[in-house]
Amino acid sequence: MRRKNLKAARGSLMTIENKNKQGLEQFRSLRSNIYFSSIDKELRTIAVSSPSSGDGKTMTASNLAVVISQEGKKVLLVDADLRKPSVHHVFWLENRYGLSNYLIGQKTLHTIIHCAYPNLDIITSGIVPPNPSELLGSIQMSEFIQAVKEKYDVVIFDTPPVLIVTDPTLVASKCDGLLLVVRAKKNDMKEVKRVQEQLTFAGANIIGAVLNGKKQPKGSYYYQ
Template identity: 45%
Template sequence: MLIVKDNPKSPVAESYRTLRSNIQFSSFDEEIRVILVTSSGPGEGKSTTAANLALAMAETGNQVLIVDCDLRKPSIHKKFKLSNSSGLSNIIAGQAKFEDSAHYFNKKLCVLTSGKIPPNPAEMLASHKMKEFLNESKGVFKYIILDTPPIIAVTDPQILSTMVDGVILVVSSGVAEIEAAKRAKELLENVNANILGTVLNKVKVGSRGYYSYYGNEGKRGKRRKRKRKLFK
């Protein structure tokens, strides 16, 4: 669900903006521009997080690119309701150009779907052409969000984490196992990835949620079912 677009005034949408701000202020020395989003396992909401984060980033007036780097089970095209006939894999393989494959969702947000599922996803993502693609994209876009597969399942996120400025690990409450989350963190640390933090997803907020601070005491139970926060 693209809640930042569909319900921009909701507490959940505001949580994505908080996540955006935390990322932007997470480093004083080097600007965080290319961000990888992954999870320990499937069904934790990494693609939803990546999509809404990209929308929140675009709200600031900067040019943003979201790329579906899950070349095994892509889903970004479904969330934005776009064709996936041509995308990242086609560009890396030299079969298509960026301008023919990318979709501008709005004036500030560009979406690049995964494209045709290749027989060798890991090799394609580790290629020199992938590095060139990211470098060229940085010349056009202020922020680049990469949606990747679950890190325990395949090596793709580890490979890409060496090419980005920071990594966000999505952990779903009630879905992710503690040991799996720890293992995901270890895999990222093994390649010296810059872990920006963890997004805790699908957390139920009780009757005394922190949104009461803003005067939502009477509405928070109905309006707020999930929250996402970046923990350092």
């Protein structure tokens, strides 16, 4: 990861540092909206993706995991981007082993879990494999999801962009819901429509979208 992008990743945890009250309130609002959307069906596993790279999906997944854990729920954040992982940069973790190592049988579940904060554990991506799609679509991945559901109240998966690879659709189809992150003035409606069609065709349950990068009026703490 380039130094500029690395610095941005490590500075994206506004829900921990509490320096950005507007951002913190927005993620709390997002947390509430997810709860309201799951009245009929409990959302235990949530995939987070975006149309393209640079839309803010990792920042969204990371901060969402933090604010849910701050309510006392036991949360696991999994970096399921096995091509360009970045969750370990956000939380300043080593990435010598992780999800990919588990899926190929090198590591057991308890050996790849990092305890980041109270109520929040993290599994990094691990080694970059030559066959990410095969791993994420495998029986081992389905068994992994079932295993972590038994240990945690909520599991959040940071996945690659939808329009670049098939990986996010493979993960989303195994999860209770998918949250789409869209960046203002970057993703046009045609892209978003294509993403929606691909995810729907794959059987993903799209629970909502986050508009990222939209400037808010000074003093405003809420999404428009």
